[in-house]
Structures are given as structure tokens and as C-alpha cells.
Amino acid sequence: MAVVADVAAGNLVVVLAMALLLAPLVSSNSEGDALYALRKSLSDPDDVLQSWDPTLVNPCTWFHITCNQDNRVTRVDLGNSNLSGHLVPELGRLEHLQYLELYKNNIQGTIPSEFGNLKSLISLDLYNNNISGVIPPTLGKLKSLVFLRLNDNRLTGQIPRELVKISSLKVVDISYNDLCGTIPTTGPFEHIPLNNFENNPRLEGPELQGLALYDTNC
Ligand SMILES: *[C@@H]1O[C@H](CO)[C@@H](O)[C@H](O)[C@H]1NC(C)=O
Numbered sequence: 087m088a089v090v091a092d093v094a095a096g097n098l099v100v101v102l103a104m105a106l107l108l109a110p111l112v113s114s115n116s117e118g119d120a121l122y123a124l125r126k127s128l129s130d131p132d133d134v135l136q137s138w139d140p141t142l143v144n145p146c147t148w149f150h151i152t153c154n155q156d157n158r159v160t161r162v163d164l165g166n167s168n169l170s171g172h173l174v175p176e177l178g179r180l181e182h183l184q185y186l187e188l189y190k191n192n193i194q195g196t197i198p199s200e201f202g203n204l205k206s207l208i209s210l211d212l213y214n215n216n217i218s219g220v221i222p223p224t225l226g227k228l229k230s231l232v233f234l235r236l237n238d239n240r241l242t243g244q245i246p247r248e249l250v251k252i253s254s255l256k257v258v259d260i261s262y263n264d265l266c267g268t269i270p271t272t273g274p275f276e277h278i279p280l281n282n283f284e285n286n287p288r289l290e291g292p293e294l295q296g297l298a299l300y301d302t303n304c
């Protein structure tokens with residue numbers, strides 16, 4: 087009995103050791119899987135995603151992807167790439183992602199609320215697409231965000247007040263959409279020029295504390 091127990095305990099140690107050794111690989115594969123989910127959701131007539139091979143150990147050798155020294159994805163560069171299709175919630179798993187550059191494509195559908203989990207994100211550039219739905223209030227969780235450029239899409243709803251809490255935010259452009267309500271004036275919004283909100287026919291002017299309701303026209 088003692089021998090059996092020893093063997094079982096020995097196996098357990100081996101299994102645990104392997105799990106620990108494999109953990110970093112599993113996490114980088116999961117980033118590859120997330121990006122591959124995006125590839126499958128997009129139409130790519132110019133084959134810019136051809137190198138995105140999910141059988142590789144991590145996505146760091148794929149074109150248009152940048153990783154840090156720990157092989158974690160920090161940058162996705164797919165601006166102006168003739169892509170259409172939809173964004174995927176799986177991208178929210180890229181917890182070291184700093185730059186998500188998908189501007190000037192023809193991406194449709196909504197911004198997944200899971201993008202609020204991209205806790206390292208500095209730049210969210212989705213301008214010049216065909217994105218609809220609301221700006222997810224979860225984006226207020228992006229405490230490193232500096233650039234939020236969502237202009238030239240078909241976004242609706244209010245500007246989520248959660249965004250005023252992002253103290254790092256320097257550049258916001260949400261012009262040329264179909265947003266409604268009023269423009270925030272506190273926090274980082276104190277310094278955003280009004281033309282970065284223009285051409286939203288239902289968007290009222292800047293909110294005046296206590297006067298205009300922020301959901302006017304929605
Ligand atoms: C974009 O893709 C379409 C096919 O969907 C193709 O006809 C067009 O030439 C492409 N444009 C560029 C700039 O590559």
C-alpha cells in the first residue's frame with residue numbers, strides 16, 4: 087500500500103511539474119487562439135493574415151503582431167488592410183496589448199464589451215470602419231488608455247460617463263457617428279476639442295452641470 091501511495095504521489099509531482107513548465111506556453115497559445123478567432127471572423131481579400139498560423143507555439147512571428155520579451159502580444163497593426171467582418175470578444179484576453187490598430191477597414195458589428203479587459207491598452211484605433219452599436223461602458227476600465235479614436239463609424243447611444251474617469255486619456259475622436267446625449271466636460275474631456283465630436287446629428291452640445299440631461303435626444 088505504501089509503495090502504491092508513493093507512486094501515486096510521485097506521479098502527482100510529475101504532473102504538477104509539467105503543468106508549471108507548460109503554463110507559459112499555454113498562456114501564449116491562448117493569445118494565438120484569440121487572434122486566430124479574429125482571423126476567422128474577418129474577410130481578408132488581400133491575404134494580410136496569411137502568416138497567422140495557430141499551430142505555431144505563439145503568435146510572435148506572425149506579420150502585423152508585436153510581442154514583448156515574454157512573448158506576450160503588445161501590438162496588433164492592421165490599419166488600412168481591406169478587412170471586413172466582425173471584431174471578437176476573445177481579443178479581450180490580450181492583457182498585455184498596448185496598441186490595437188484596426189483603422190481604415192470595413193469592419194462591421196459592435197465593439198465587444200470584453201475590450202474593457204485590455205488592461206494595458208494605450209491606443210484603441212477603430213476609426214474609419216462600419217462599426218455600430220454603443221461605445222461599451224466597460225472601456226472606462228482601461229486605465230492606461232491615451233488614444234481613443236472611434237470616428238467615422240455608425241456608433242449610437244450616449245458617450246459613456248465611465249470614460250471621464252480615465253485620467254490618462256489625451257485624445258478622443260468620436261466625430262462622424264450617430265451618438266446622442268451631451269458631451270462630457272469633466273476629467274480628460276476638459277481638454278478635448280469640440281470638433282472631435284462633430285457630425286453626430288443627435289449629439290447636443292457640452293453638458294452644463296445641472297442643466298441639460300445627458301441622455302437628451304437618445
Ligand atoms: C479590397 O478588396 C476587394 C475585394 O473585396 C478588392 O476588389 C480591392 O481591390 C481591394 N482593395 C485594395 C486597396 O486592395
Ligand SMILES: *[C@@H]1O[C@H](CO)[C@@H](O)[C@H](O)[C@H]1NC(C)=O
Pocket residue numbers: 192194195216218
Ligand atoms: C455597413 O454595414 C451595413 C450592415 O450593418 C451594410 O448594410 C452596409 O452596406 C455597410 N457599409 C459598407 C460601406 O460596407
